[in-house]
Amino acid sequence: MTQYWLIKSEPFKFSWDDLVRLKKDHWDGIRNFQARNNLKAMKKGDICLFYHSNEGKEIVGLCQVVTEHYPDPTDDTGKWVVVDVVPIKPFKRFVTLAEIKATPALADMALLKQMRLSVAPVRAEEFDYLLKLGETTL
DNA sequence: GCCAACGTTGGC
């Protein structure tokens, strides 16, 4: 069963456009245990919403997990992991944080409940709703 | 740039 996730990145560090340009990249730099556990729970084929934090504050596109977790090459301690993702397609219409907050059906999203969690699960019904808001289909 | 929220660390 496909699981849905939301992954955050600050666009000036690593943006949607960067991922599109690279075609594929490992999602690194996660240094939070809960986020790491979520990374470890990701399965090949899972779908991720790409969210721009700090600047933009909106969901900009869809990507897919192509390689399940392996040790983070930028980490010496051996504690942290990365996954590989590829872009699928951008949202036709970006979905902003303000919009998510203003939508009762999305009020329970982990994104809102735990703002600092950079890798968060998304429920299927939330995912469907977001796709609709983004005027995009898989 | 500020600050609130929250996760992590380390002293006891």
Add this chain to the structure above:
DNA sequence: GCCAACGTTGGC
């Protein structure tokens, strides 16, 4: 094992 201090994230 508690909790204060500290660091980081991310919205505003």
